[in-house]
Amino acid sequence: xxxxxxxxxxxxxxxxxxxxxxxxxxxxxxxxxxxxxxxxxxxxxxxxxxxxxxxxxxxxxxxxxxxxxxxxxxxxxxxxxxxxxxxxxxxxxxx
Numbered sequence: 001x002x003x004x005x006x007x008x009x010x011x012x013x014x015x016x017x018x019x020x021x022x023x024x025x026x027x028x029x030x031x032x033x034x035x036x037x038x039x040x041x042x043x044x045x046x047x048x049x050x051x052x053x054x055x056x057x058x059x060x061x062x063x064x065x066x067x068x069x070x071x072x073x074x075x076x077x078x079x080x081x082x083x084x085x086x087x088x089x090x091x092x093x094x095x
Contacts, residue, residue: 058082 061082065075 058079061070061075061078064070065072070078
């Protein structure tokens with residue numbers, strides 16, 4: 001009895017072992033393509049607003065400055081006000 005689908009009698013022979021490998025490469029390539037294009041949009045992309053991990057007003061102000069919503073002068077002016085209320089100055093007052 002010969003193996004690999006009657007190799008000597010005109011069967012596919014050892015080439016039949018490459019078909020599962022080819023299918024694995026095709027499926028893996030499809031998954032990689034989906035991860036790089038379609039599925040990336042669900043996690044966030046350049047069109048989606050970034051979420052603020054730290055909900056403090058100082059962190060929100062920093063994100064607004066980094067995204068270009070406010071200019072440097074407005075950032076420093078607002079930061080000085082926020083530092084009085086939420087920053088290091090507020091720690092000593094027991095707030």
